[in-house]
Amino acid sequence: MFTNRPFLSAACALTLLAALCGCDQxxxxxxxxxxxxxxxxxAFEDHRTGRPTxxxxxxxxxxxxxxxxxxxxxxxxxxxxxxxxxxxxEVLERGQQRFNISCSPCHGRTGDGNGMIVxxxxxxxxxxxxxRLTTAPPGYIVNVIGNGFGRxxxxxxxxxxxxxxxxxxxxxxxxxxxxxxxxxxxxxxDQATAATRPEAVKP
Numbered sequence: 549m550f551t552n553r554p555f556l557s558a559a560c561a562l563t564l565l566a567a568l569c570g571c572d573q574x575x576x577x578x579x580x581x582x583x584x585x586x587x588x589x590x591a592f593e594d595h596r597t598g599r600p601t602x603x604x605x606x607x608x609x610x611x612x613x614x615x616x617x618x619x620x621x622x623x624x625x626x627x628x629x630x631x632x633x634x635x636x637x638e639v640l641e642r643g644q645q646r647f648n649i650s651c652s653p654c655h656g657r658t659g660d661g662n663g664m665i666v667x668x669x670x671x672x673x674x675x676x677x678x679x680r681l682t683t684a685p686p687g688y689i690v691n692v693i694g695n696g697f698g699r700x701x702x703x704x705x706x707x708x709x710x711x712x713x714x715x716x717x718x719x720x721x722x723x724x725x726x727x728x729x730x731x732x733x734x735x736x737x738d739q740a741t742a743a744t745r746p747e748a749v750k751p
Contacts, residue, residue: 581597583597583598616628616632618694618708620694621687627685627691628685640713640716640720643710643712647714655673659676659677659721661673673699676718676722681722682726686719687715689715689718693714
């Protein structure tokens with residue numbers, strides 16, 4: 549039996565398209581309010597669509613009871629030099645990972661302020677090895693990540709604990725760039741020396 553395959557394919561495609569358009573219409577044009585619209589619902593005497601929060605309640609994830617953790621501030625309002633949790637090797641490695649992802653494009657892998665975006669024309673941020681920042685407490689860094697400073701926007705994608713991990717890693721970077729070689733344990737110094745020899749560098 550002869551079948552007109554092009555015609556059948558076109559008919560199926562049109563049927564599917566009509567079905568999809570029908571779903572789109574229902575979803576797009578269903579009754580709804582924009583947050584700032586006026587409400588006609590009789591129970592709302594103020595006629596506002598957006599409802600105020602219930603007194604005495606806190607939204608999930610917004611109970612910022614630990615001021616130090618969430619703001620980097622000490623009880624007196626100054627930038628804290630204390631950390632809200634222990635800084636372990638794992639925390640520093642996490643800080644390095646997050647720093648390389650979120651910070652190094654501008655600040656560079658060593659924190660010198662010459663990241664790849666800067667090399668392509670963006671205004672250079674200050675080096676983390678400037679005196680002003682080497683003496684800044686970790687709470688200052690946490691606060692800047694969370695709220696922004698100067699040309700730097702706040703970084704909401706960086707979680708609160710990761711901000712502290714990044715701050716700890718930046719402090720480690722500052723030490724590494726300004727350390728006295730005599731303070732490095734001999735076995736670590738020997739490893740670093742061996743790693744820089746020409747024969748240790750793979751082509």
